[in-house]
Amino acid sequence: MTELELGFLLGVLVGEGSFGGDGRQPAITVRMHTRHEALFHRLLEIVPGSRLYGPYHHSGRSYYQWFVRGPALRALVPVLDLHLGPELDGHAAERYQRMKEMYARELAIT
Numbered sequence: 001m002t003e004l005e006l007g008f009l010l011g012v013l014v015g016e017g018s019f020g021g022d023g024r025q026p027a028i029t030v031r032m033h034t035r036h037e038a039l040f041h042r043l044l045e046i047v048p049g050s051r052l053y054g055p056y057h058h059s060g061r062s063y064y065q066w067f068v069r070g071p072a073l074r075a076l077v078p079v080l081d082l083h084l085g086p087e088l089d090g091h092a093a094e095r096y097q098r099m100k101e102m103y104a105r106e107l108a109i110t
Contacts (some may be wrong), residue, residue: 001046001079002097005046006079006083008042008046009043009046009047010031010038010083010084010088012016012043013028013080013084013092014084014088014089014092015026016030016031016032017030017092017095018031018095018096019031019092019095019096019098019099020095020099020102021069021099021102021103021106022045024106025069025070025086025103025106026069026073026099026100026102026106026107027067027068027069027073027104028068028069028073028076028099029065029066029067029068029069030043030065030066031063031064031065031066032063032064033061033062034054034055034062034063034064036064037055040052040064043066044066047068047071047072047076047095048072048075049068049071049072049075050066050067050068050072051066051067051069052064052065052066052067053065053066053067073107074107077100077107080096084096
């Protein structure tokens with residue numbers, strides 16, 4: 001991952017990312033309007049193994065949803081551990097840490 005790609009990824013995650021899971025497995029998700037399709041395709045290149053779903057159209061909204069989970073998320077965790085701290089954005093760092101705590105076993109964090 002280049003420095004530009006890292007900065008792009010961190011900016012998207014801080015601004016639009018959701019750190020959580022479905023109760024069984026952790027996931028990072030980004031949901032945005034379909035006009036951001038090119039952004040999502042760039043995220044797919046930056047984070048191998050991530051997935052893009054959509055476009056969805058309902059209730060007058062059109063959006064894509066990007067997911068990072070499973071092996072792709074486990075590979076991304078060390079990168080985020082280095083760069084997604086409170087000095088970058090306290091709120092995003094807190095949400096990321098909460099996800100890691102809730103899913104420590106699934107992420108193989110010791």
